[in-house]
Amino acid sequence: MRLSSKVVIATFILIFILAGYQIWIDQNQPESKPIAEVVLEDSVQNYEPVIFYGINIDSLEVVRNKIKSKQHLSDILTPYNVSKEDIYNLSLSAKGIFDLRKLRVNKPYDLLIKEDSLPQAKAMIYYHNDIDYVVFHMGDSIFVEKGAKEIVVKEQSTTGIINSSLSATISEMGLSPILTNELADVFAWQIDFFRLYPGDRFKVIYEEQLVEGKSIGISAIKAAIFEHNGYENFAYFYNQGTSIDYFDEEGKSLRKAFLKYPVQFSRISSRYSGSRYHPVQKRYKAHRGTDFAAPRGTPIRSVGEGTVVAAQYGKYNGNYVKIRHNSIYTTQYLHMSKIASGMKPGTHVKQGQTIGYVGATGLARGNHVCYRFWKSGYQVDALKVKLPSSEPIKEEMMEDFVHVAANLKEQLNAISYPIQKTTASIGGAK
Numbered sequence: 001m002r003l004s005s006k007v008v009i010a011t012f013i014l015i016f017i018l019a020g021y022q023i024w025i026d027q028n029q030p031e032s033k034p035i036a037e038v039v040l041e042d043s044v045q046n047y048e049p050v051i052f053y054g055i056n057i058d059s060l061e062v063v064r065n066k067i068k069s070k071q072h073l074s075d076i077l078t079p080y081n082v083s084k085e086d087i088y089n090l091s092l093s094a095k096g097i098f099d100l101r102k103l104r105v106n107k108p109y110d111l112l113i114k115e116d117s118l119p120q121a122k123a124m125i126y127y128h129n130d131i132d133y134v135v136f137h138m139g140d141s142i143f144v145e146k147g148a149k150e151i152v153v154k155e156q157s158t159t160g161i162i163n164s165s166l167s168a169t170i171s172e173m174g175l176s177p178i179l180t181n182e183l184a185d186v187f188a189w190q191i192d193f194f195r196l197y198p199g200d201r202f203k204v205i206y207e208e209q210l211v212e213g214k215s216i217g218i219s220a221i222k223a224a225i226f227e228h229n230g231y232e233n234f235a236y237f238y239n240q241g242t243s244i245d246y247f248d249e250e251g252k253s254l255r256k257a258f259l260k261y262p263v264q265f266s267r268i269s270s271r272y273s274g275s276r277y278h279p280v281q282k283r284y285k286a287h288r289g290t291d292f293a294a295p296r297g298t299p300i301r302s303v304g305e306g307t308v309v310a311a312q313y314g315k316y317n318g319n320y321v322k323i324r325h326n327s328i329y330t331t332q333y334l335h336m337s338k339i340a341s342g343m344k345p346g347t348h349v350k351q352g353q354t355i356g357y358v359g360a361t362g363l364a365r366g367n368h369v370c371y372r373f374w375k376s377g378y379q380v381d382a383l384k385v386k387l388p389s390s391e392p393i394k395e396e397m398m399e400d401f402v403h404v405a406a407n408l409k410e411q412l413n414a415i416s417y418p419i420q421k422t423t424a425s426i427g428g429a430k
């Protein structure tokens with residue numbers, strides 16, 4: 001065979017290979033899809049007007065703005081060619097519905113504008129808050145009406161592991177701080193939320209209120225487990241008619257009652273008040289306590305279980321003891337003739353335990369105990385504050401409660417704890 005013949009054959013083979021390769025490529029190319037067919041819908045049949053707060057806005061433009069400082073209704077509407085007469089009629093119609101002086105700075109409003117040769121406002125919707133609004137109609141008729149957006153209650157659940165504080169954990173999770181407070185309230189007696197442990201974890205089922213898909217608050221925690229220092233605390237929400245409360249699995253109230261008074265057989269010599277004439281200082285000043293007059297030496301008892309945070313002498317308070325009951329409640333007892341033995345910061349006291357004896361030490365005239373009460377850091381009137389109830393589930397309600405709690409427990413069990421983070425630190429306030 002001559003060289004030229006070999007070249008010709010080789011060339012043919014090469015052509016075959018290339019052609020075969022091209023066919024292979026073509027076959028493996030993704031199929032080009034036909035361009036989606038444009039279906040023309042019957043625009044008349046499927047026509048749905050766009051309704052915004054009861055107003056057809058098909059031919060209107062919606063402009064969102066915020067109330068500026070010292071801005072009146074007329075300042076907003078006049079540039080949109082609403083006549084003085086119409087504004088006056090709006091103010092008449094608003095009477096008894098909405099006080100026009102109550103347009104608040106930075107509150108949002110929407111203007112519904114018809115763009116003709118001149119833009120003309122046909123309506124204005126002013127939003128007081130997340131729910132309530134007022135509509136000013138300037139279309140065919142001039143009138144004002146108020147309305148409220150629908151609140152949707154949705155059951156939600158969440159779980160978390162404490163790294164630093166409950167509030168930090170909850171905010172890291174992008175949840176409402178209201179949930180922190182609610183959860184701390186539910187377990188106020190079981191868990192000291194100022195002293196959580198890293199690795200403490202919780203699961204909670206709660207009802208959230210939503211307006212237009214946005215959370216506006218938590219209406220109730222329905223059930224929760226809070227594992228604190230390795231111990232599981234359960235809370236089940238239950239309404240047994242007389243009180244709505246949280247109970248453990250055995251139907252015991254999570255809340256422990258306080259004794260109403262720190263001494264027995266006494267009389268109230270001075271009540272809590274914003275202003276009273278001080279018998280020793282001889283001037284008017286607030287009295288943020290309740291005085292119980294009693295003979296010197298009468299035992300003073302702790303109104304609830306707790307931990308002593310102070311047991312000492314003070315120039316004004318005399319001998320006094322201060323007890324922290326949980327992250328919400330703290331009580332203090334002043335003017336003792338003597339502090340009971342063993343009382344020092346860190347001492348655990350039981351409800352009713354004697355912590356000292358009535359006297360008149362410090363700035364006091366006559367033997368009495370001045371009883372002071374703090375709730376969430378604020379001094380309140382111990383005799384007026386609504387004390388937490390400790391009523392257990394009633395016998396006749398027990399069967400129903402057990403059923404409700406079992407269902408809630410099943411729901412809690414269905415939630416998985418998150419994977420624990422490695423970084424952890426102790427402490428942190430709620």
Ligand SMILES: [Zn+2]
Pocket residue numbers: 270287289290291369370371
């Ligand atoms: Zn007092």
